[in-house]
Amino acid sequence: MYEPPHFRVASRDQALDFVEARTFGLLVSADADGPVADPLPFLLDRAGGRLLAHVARANPQWRVVEAAGRALAVFSGADAYVSPSHYAAKREHGRVVPTWNYMVAQVRGRAVVHHDADWLGRQVRALTAAHEAGRAAPWTVDDAPADFVAAQLRAIVGIEIALDEVTAKFKLSQNRAAADRDGVARGLAGESGGAAEIAREVEARSGGSP
Numbered sequence: 001m002y003e004p005p006h007f008r009v010a011s012r013d014q015a016l017d018f019v020e021a022r023t024f025g026l027l028v029s030a031d032a033d034g035p036v037a038d039p040l041p042f043l044l045d046r047a048g049g050r051l052l053a054h055v056a057r058a059n060p061q062w063r064v065v066e067a068a069g070r071a072l073a074v075f076s077g078a079d080a081y082v083s084p085s086h087y088a089a090k091r092e093h094g095r096v097v098p099t100w101n102y103m104v105a106q107v108r109g110r111a112v113v114h115h116d117a118d119w120l121g122r123q124v125r126a127l128t129a130a131h132e133a134g135r136a137a138p139w140t141v142d143d144a145p146a147d148f149v150a151a152q153l154r155a156i157v158g159i160e161i162a163l164d165e166v167t168a169k170f171k172l173s174q175n176r177a178a179a180d181r182d183g184v185a186r187g188l189a190g191e192s193g194g195a196a197e198i199a200r201e202v203e204a205r206s207g208g209s210p
Contacts, residue, residue: 008167012166027073031068087176088177107163121149
């Protein structure tokens with residue numbers, strides 16, 4: 001991933017915080033036929049230094065991952081188009097162009113495929129517990145019949161990716177002057193989609209020269 005200094009997230013912990021908050025990412029692998037990608041919910045195991053997921057056994061990507069022994073997971077946050085009209089510099093000299101603000105993180109590492117029912121059971125239970133936490137009546141795997149669960153586990157394959165390389169890029173107008181950043185924050189705050197979230201992130205980093 002191209003990471004200009006202004007936008008690079010130097011802290012591995014901050015990058016992992018972003019991954020943990022997003023959880024839903026894109027699994028990417030490649031073979032001689034080219035890259036393949038699938039959207040998946042992931043579980044971050046910081047202590048174990050790994051990302052955990054599973055795919056349908058019918059999904060051919062697990063074979064690509066198994067053969068390659070490596071994989072990439074991509075996690076995207078909010079994004080927003082940035083109009084030149086938001087910049088104070090447009091009124092001063094007009095030498096401005098549109099751009100896009102966004103937040104993204106990547107995990108790249110050694111990958112292992114798991115077929116073991118015990119491993120898959122632990123992964124599914126942990127993933128479910130993470131997303132059911134806080135609900136008034138959280139659902140658990142044990143709420144389903146044991147034979148049904150066993151059949152479901154036979155229909156999936158586990159994916160484990162080591163946290164060998166963790167990178168993140170937050171492009172939030174850090175390369176602009178303070179007046180331009182303030183204008184971006186104000187302008188995006190009134191727009192739809194992920195613009196309001198990007199506005200808050202730009203505002204949090206505003207103040208002073210780039």
